[in-house]
Amino acid sequence: MSNPPHPFQAAIVDLDGTMVDTLGDFEAALNAMLDTLSLPHVDRPAVGTFVGKGSGHLIRRVLQTVLPAADAGRIESLFPSAWDAYQAAYDRINGRHAHVFPGVAEGLASLHASGLRLACLTNKPVGFARQLLEIKGLASCFEQVFGGDSFERKKPDPLPLLKTCEALGTEPARTLMIGDSSNDAQAARAAGCPVVLVTYGYNHGEPVRLAGADAYVDSMTGIAALLGKLTGRAATSRAAVP
CATH class of the missing domain: 1.10.150 (DNA polymerase; domain 1)
Incomplete structure (x- = not known):
């Protein structure tokens, strides 16, 4: 899409607890x-x-x-x-006892259709991450895949997000972070990226709605509908989408 109806250039998507139950x-x-x-x-x-x-x-x-x-x-x-x-x-x-969460494939397709470039960023070692994405049929969705050993520091440090934006050639304020935990939210805030969290992930055993995201979704299929409402690092409201 040459003129997408939202401000975003790309989305960075976490893996464990966000796309795949591992x-x-x-x-x-x-x-x-x-x-x-x-x-x-x-x-x-x-x-x-x-x-x-x-x-x-x-x-x-x-x-x-x-x-x-x-x-x-x-x-x-x-x-x-x-x-x-x-x-x-x-x-x-790797992948033998894991499954893709409902709505993930459809959600990624909707984000791509809305004009976003996609990268996967996880704290899992990058070799295991790439192997898992291949096994689960998700690898072709992503231009870039980075893991916990790809950079000097891991999430919640902002460095991995900033480096991923650099690799994509996108602005942090126009790059959406999608994750399942406070790690993702903290890293996004520090990097200047807006952030949406799924409600079904792990989040270290803590309530995810306390993590300080711009929005929360019960399925990744709900994220594309939010894009026009998320205008930069802070959303106008803390939306909850079923």
């Missing part, structure tokens, strides 16, 4: 890691509160959960072995 993958890979270390398993509800801040944070939180308090000092000594075991397990498991 808790099953995380649970399986983490428990395989724990088997290697002869440690007890972690359950899925706990995993859901740890996801979103990168693999290092995820592994440390799991070790903290399964180790007795008296053994907390072992976390850093175990970490290198845990990291290697987790990476190997996730490489085998």
